[in-house]
Amino acid sequence: MTLLPTRPVATPERTASTQSAESAGSAQSAQSAESTQSARSAQSQPSPRERGSRGRRRPRSLTIGLYAMLGLVFAVFAVPLYWLFSSALKPENEIYTFPLTWVPSSLEWGNFVEAWTSAPFGAFLRNSVITTVVGTALEIGVAVLSAYAVAFVRFRGKMLVFAVMVGSLMLPGHITLLVNYITVSSLGWLNTYQGLILPGIGSAFAMFLLYQQMRQVPGELVDAASIDGAGHLRRMVSVVGPICSPMILTATLIVGIGKWNDFVWPLIVTSTADMRTLPIGLMFLRSQEGYDSWGPVMAGTVIVAAPMLVVFFLAQRRIVGGIVSGALKG
Amino acid sequence: MTVLADRRRARPRPPAAPRRRSATRTRALLREGLLFWALILPNLAAIVVFGYYPTLYNLVLSLTDWDFVQPAPVLVGLDNYVELLRPGSVLADALRNTTVFVLVTVLGTMVGGLAIGALLAQRLRLSGVVRTLAFAPHMLPGAAVGVLWLFLFDPSYGLSRWLFEMVGADSPRWTTTSDFSLWAITIAYAWQRLGFVAIIYYAAILDLPRDLYEAAALDGARGWSLFRHLTIPLLSPITFFLTVTGVIAAAQTFDIIATLTNGGPGTSSTTLPWLVYEQAFVSFDIGTSAASATVMFVLLLVVTLVQTRVAHRQVHYS
Numbered sequence: 001m002t003l004l005p006t007r008p009v010a011t012p013e014r015t016a017s018t019q020s021a022e023s024a025g026s027a028q029s030a031q032s033a034e035s036t037q038s039a040r041s042a043q044s045q046p047s048p049r050e051r052g053s054r055g056r057r058r059p060r061s062l063t064i065g066l067y068a069m070l071g072l073v074f075a076v077f078a079v080p081l082y083w084l085f086s087s088a089l090k091p092e093n094e095i096y097t098f099p100l101t102w103v104p105s106s107l108e109w110g111n112f113v114e115a116w117t118s119a120p121f122g123a124f125l126r127n128s129v130i131t132t133v134v135g136t137a138l139e140i141g142v143a144v145l146s147a148y149a150v151a152f153v154r155f156r157g158k159m160l161v162f163a164v165m166v167g168s169l170m171l172p173g174h175i176t177l178l179v180n181y182i183t184v185s186s187l188g189w190l191n192t193y194q195g196l197i198l199p200g201i202g203s204a205f206a207m208f209l210l211y212q213q214m215r216q217v218p219g220e221l222v223d224a225a226s227i228d229g230a231g232h233l234r235r236m237v238s239v240v241g242p243i244c245s246p247m248i249l250t251a252t253l254i255v256g257i258g259k260w261n262d263f264v265w266p267l268i269v270t271s272t273a274d275m276r277t278l279p280i281g282l283m284f285l286r287s288q289e290g291y292d293s294w295g296p297v298m299a300g301t302v303i304v305a306a307p308m309l310v311v312f313f314l315a316q317r318r319i320v321g322g323i324v325s326g327a328l329k330g
Numbered sequence: 331m332t333v334l335a336d337r338r339r340a341r342p343r344p345p346a347a348p349r350r351r352s353a354t355r356t357r358a359l360l361r362e363g364l365l366f367w368a369l370i371l372p373n374l375a376a377i378v379v380f381g382y383y384p385t386l387y388n389l390v391l392s393l394t395d396w397d398f399v400q401p402a403p404v405l406v407g408l409d410n411y412v413e414l415l416r417p418g419s420v421l422a423d424a425l426r427n428t429t430v431f432v433l434v435t436v437l438g439t440m441v442g443g444l445a446i447g448a449l450l451a452q453r454l455r456l457s458g459v460v461r462t463l464a465f466a467p468h469m470l471p472g473a474a475v476g477v478l479w480l481f482l483f484d485p486s487y488g489l490s491r492w493l494f495e496m497v498g499a500d501s502p503r504w505t506t507t508s509d510f511s512l513w514a515i516t517i518a519y520a521w522q523r524l525g526f527v528a529i530i531y532y533a534a535i536l537d538l539p540r541d542l543y544e545a546a547a548l549d550g551a552r553g554w555s556l557f558r559h560l561t562i563p564l565l566s567p568i569t570f571f572l573t574v575t576g577v578i579a580a581a582q583t584f585d586i587i588a589t590l591t592n593g594g595p596g597t598s599s600t601t602l603p604w605l606v607y608e609q610a611f612v613s614f615d616i617g618t619s620a621a622s623a624t625v626m627f628v629l630l631l632v633v634t635l636v637q638t639r640v641a642h643r644q645v646h647y648s
Contacts, residue, residue, distance in 0.1 A: 179384030202376030
């Protein structure tokens, strides 16, 4: 696969000098400037297009035009998200009015109560947390073990085995859906946690990501450990693991977000409300409440979306950095 | 020192006591081999059992007739394919819808994403906030995006009505009329992906080699022509990556469709993944669903291979 990083994701190191010339004057909020910084320190340098015109100031009309476009882009993303959160908090009569009410006159937390009680959101949340946490732990676990095996254990045909595993990235999810359903059903795992979790733990993507990282571990370090008598297990746990821990964390976040957002598999493998995960529960809440109660439905949507937004805001540099470096170093 | 030690170990050992040495070596290698399989087994087993085996068995099922209820699938040869490939079949609708959906979302997010990425690379004040906001939808569950857009599209109380009233028109009934349902899922999905593409382009633009730009500036190139003749060609590997991954992701989109339109009305927003799901888990027509899945698989494979071949000729790798 050409999509994945061939070198470690470094944390951005902003040097004072790279910032200086162009952007020193513009009091860009350091917080926001760094927030979505991606992997490379190169990115803290001013953009090439700007550099191309170094020394010339941008004409005022162009600056105004650029800010107008930035405002438009902001609106495209901010308005729908604002609408989501504000509608979740609006009293019912302010949702069903036209012209629209942009700012709720009072905050109506009852929407959340209604969403929570009209569908078993407590069970959905529990199921989502269990499948995400256990599934991610298992997937990252098997990915670390197999990546280590390919990177460090001597075995003649290992690259062939590796290629077979990575090749599974080519299989679209929908071609395995039907047979996996039949398999899980004949194991008696329908509507169970093992049925929800186990078919998803095979990991070509995370294994590949970690393998690429492990190849960067200096061989001398691993050799030194083995001369000291450390077996493979010790080497994995106390040498390779710590060195790769940033990438393991990045992979954990990306895999975990994927599991939380997973839709079609939990949809077909669960059949009762108490086993559904949040995205499926949201769909059923919507069809139950129909078009007459957008307040509770938006509140339910916030419950489903908010954990991912929180994770993203807390770890966005790592998440975006991991995804971006995967794309750039193809 | 470790390097020396390393080299010494790599060199073949002196043949002092050949038999015994080689016996221990063989045993060590055997042990490494066993360890390799032990470490790789959990992952390999999961990939084979839930990845390769279903792909193959799906092919078998596509030659059968089954409804989950009959004791066993009945072989019917190529009947399912013949039925599906008949002109005017539901597969033809799904192929057409999938093509429109994929082309519009991929092209739209690439063009829009490149423009936004270039804009963000200007490092205007507050562009950091826009970067964060733009990427956020990519993190959300598709089901949440779908339900949010269902409300935005609501012709009576959604933002759609507000937008259309500004130009003095009525909002289309996006999700409930067959003229608009495909556009509804297209817009919602493009919104979710746009910021992701923009951030990738943004990072790629900042990563371009500056000396080329200095040289081009000396030659008098600037503004649009610089962008057109230098930036866009230099970005072609990224464009290629985003096209391939974009096509594959869009062609498999399911959650937005399930929450917005359920593939309807009729088949007006039925794409291949929805068709595969509906045939198997709504109509319980296992053989036909398996055949549709096979068609989808082959098409995705062909698209990927063609794109890769085209890329070899046209992508500029620096």
